[in-house]
Amino acid sequence: MTQTKGTLYKGREGMWSWVGHRITGVGIFFFLLVHVLDTSLVRVSPEAYNAVIGAYKNPIMIVGEIGLVGAIVFHAFNGLRIILVDFWSQGTRYHRQMLWTVMGLWVITMIGFTVRHLMLFLDGWGGF
Amino acid sequence: MSTPTKEAAEPASKIDMKESGGGGEIPSFDVTLQVRRYDPEFSDDARWDEWTITMYGTDRVLDALHKVKWEIDGSLTFRRSCAHGVCGSDAMRINGRNRLACKVLLKDLDTSKPIMVEPIKGLPVEKDLIVDMEPFFQSYREIMPFMVNNSPAPTGERIQSPEERERFDDTTKCILCAACTSSCPVFWTDGQYFGPAAIVNAHRFIFDSRDDAGDMRLEVLNDKEGVWRCRTIFNCTDACPRGIEVTKAIQEVKRAVLTRSM
Numbered sequence: 001m002t003q004t005k006g007t008l009y010k011g012r013e014g015m016w017s018w019v020g021h022r023i024t025g026v027g028i029f030f031f032l033l034v035h036v037l038d039t040s041l042v043r044v045s046p047e048a049y050n051a052v053i054g055a056y057k058n059p060i061m062i063v064g065e066i067g068l069v070g071a072i073v074f075h076a077f078n079g080l081r082i083i084l085v086d087f088w089s090q091g092t093r094y095h096r097q098m099l100w101t102v103m104g105l106w107v108i109t110m111i112g113f114t115v116r117h118l119m120l121f122l123d124g125w126g127g128f
Numbered sequence: 129m130s131t132p133t134k135e136a137a138e139p140a141s142k143i144d145m146k147e148s149g150g151g152g153e154i155p156s157f158d159v160t161l162q163v164r165r166y167d168p169e170f171s172d173d174a175r176w177d178e179w180t181i182t183m184y185g186t187d188r189v190l191d192a193l194h195k196v197k198w199e200i201d202g203s204l205t206f207r208r209s210c211a212h213g214v215c216g217s218d219a220m221r222i223n224g225r226n227r228l229a230c231k232v233l234l235k236d237l238d239t240s241k242p243i244m245v246e247p248i249k250g251l252p253v254e255k256d257l258i259v260d261m262e263p264f265f266q267s268y269r270e271i272m273p274f275m276v277n278n279s280p281a282p283t284g285e286r287i288q289s290p291e292e293r294e295r296f297d298d299t300t301k302c303i304l305c306a307a308c309t310s311s312c313p314v315f316w317t318d319g320q321y322f323g324p325a326a327i328v329n330a331h332r333f334i335f336d337s338r339d340d341a342g343d344m345r346l347e348v349l350n351d352k353e354g355v356w357r358c359r360t361i362f363n364c365t366d367a368c369p370r371g372i373e374v375t376k377a378i379q380e381v382k383r384a385v386l387t388r389s390m
Contacts, residue, residue, distance in 0.1 A: 006164060006174070006246055009311065010224030014362025014375075018313070085360045085379065092376040095362060 013096050021078050024071035031068055062121050066114055073109050077102040141235045143185065154184045159234055160242040161192050163204065166253050174253070177201070178242065183234050189222055189243065190229040206257035213369060216305030220257050221246040226307040226367035248310035250319065264306050267322045271330040271348055276341035292337040299332040299377050301370040308364035308374050320353040324364035324374045327355055331377040334384060343388065350385045358382070 009015075042049040055061075081098045085091040091098070143157055158180055166174040179196050190211055197204045209215040211230045218229040223237060223244050237243055251259035277286070302325065309315055309323035330349055334342040349355045355378055364374040 006249075007221075007224045007244055009221070009249065009313075009363070011311075011313075011361065011363045012366055014360065014366075015313065018359050018361045082360060085375075086382065092360070092362075092365070092373060092379055095360070095375075 013099050017078055017081075017099050017102075020074060021082070024075040027071050028068075028075060059121075062117070066110075066117060069113050069117075070106075070110055073113075074102070074106050077105050139236050141185075142238055143235045154186060156182050156184050157235075157239060159183050159192060159237075159239045161196065162242040162244050163193075163196075163256070164244075164246040165204070165256050166247075167203070167255055177204075185233075185235050187234050188230055189227075189232045189234060189237075189245065190218060192234060192243070193229060193245070205255045214303065216303035216369075219248055219305040219307040219310070219369075221248055226311040226363075228305060228307065228369040231369055248306060250310045250312070250316040251306070259306075259310075261306060263319060264309055264323065264325065265304075267309075267326040268304065268329060271322070271326050271345055272341060273329045273333065275333065275336070275339055276344075277338055278340045286338045288337055295337070296332050296335040298372050299328045299335075301372050302328050302332070303370060304329075305369060307367040307369055308372075311363040311367040313361055313363065314357050314359055318353070318357065321357040322349065322351075322354055324358075324378060327358075327378045327381055328372060328374055331381050334381060342384075346381070346385050346388055349381060350389075355382045355385060 038049070038052045041052055056065075078099075081095070081102050084098060085095050143155075160178060160180045162176050162178045164174055165177050179200055181192060181195050181200075183192055183195070190208060193204065193206055193208075197206075206218065206220070206229070208218040208230065210217070213228055213231045216228070219226060220229055221227075221244075222229065222232055226248055229245070234243070245257065247253050247257045247259050251261065251263060253259050304325060306325060308328070309325045312321070312324055315321050315323045327349060330345045333339045334345050358375070358378045360375055360379070362375050364378075365372075365376070368374050
């Protein structure tokens with residue numbers, strides 16, 4: 001009687017990629033919601049828009065943007081994997097290999113993005 | 129005439145079993161079994177019970193459950209019938225994954241930790257490891273799991289080529305144990321979803337050249353709670369004790385719904 005709750009189901013790659021796809025999807029939705037709101041401020045007044053967009057110019061948001069791009073890149077590549085699982089007749093047999101490809105592409109893309117992103121930031125907000 | 133699919137190599141034994149010279153003693157070892165118990169007559173809460181028993185290298189999880197029930201605690205309740213992986217009665221969650229208790233050898237598990245046995249998820253637990261299978265069979269009945277042929281019966285058998293038989297061979301293997309359906313996260317949260325097992329059994333008739341009701345089955349499954357609920361999570365494929373490529377079958381039904389409507 002060491003545990004009172006039931007255990008977590010031990011799903012494999014397919015289950016965790018689905019969990020990741022869900023979480024990144026919901027996260028991206030909330031970002032887009034905020035993004036539509038702040039962009040639409042330009043219709044209210046350009047000053048209000050500048051003030052709100054200026055709030056992004058802070059180191060926490062720099063890290064947040066890396067997280068945002070990470071979520072979008074995973075969601076995009078994994079979305080292509082799901083399309084292949086759906087429409088390629090051999091897709092269900094190679095879903096695991098395709099997930100590793102997705103993760104590989106994600107790492108490569110994120111290294112490239114993070115380096116460029118941090119360079120702009122360390123350049124004294126030059127690129128922002 | 130099942131296809132000669134490549135069987136996965138037997139996993140290496142996690143226990144050092146000494147080579148026993150012919151007719152020698154079978155090596156034994158101690159295992160700790162934790163079983164999730166639930167008895168609505170005594171408590172509304174489930175609890176874990178634990179036993180440490182001596183078992184043999186030839187024993188399966190089902191044998192451990194038998195030993196507990198027959199020698200220690202007769203109130204332990206679970207289903208089993210054939211005990212040889214054919215009837216599909218003893219699907220349960222073993223160390224977090226849906227398996228048939230009669231097909232999992234104890235020596236293949238990590239016996240340094242307790243072996244966790246729980247009822248399958250998503251179906252109402254009645255007692256201990258027994259769940260109410262009615263919602264599962266309800267979905268099964270809805271996909272019309274029987275041959276429908278409108279042409280007059282021939283004098284001999286209905287001829288089918290080996291290729292036509294091969295088309296649905298994989299899905300004929302289902303034993304309705306519910307390991308797939310109760311491994312599906314979509315089914316856990318949405319009990320209305322038909323679930324993998326019902327779709328597998330629909331696949332078995334949809335792609336049978338002798339059957340005439342494929343369109344009706346596709347109609348049934350082209351529903352909000354039908355094939356489109358599948359999120360290709362692959363837990364079902366991993367759980368199937370018969371090695372059916374469950375997700376592949378579901379995807380083929382999805383594509384059949386699409387091509388039919390085009």
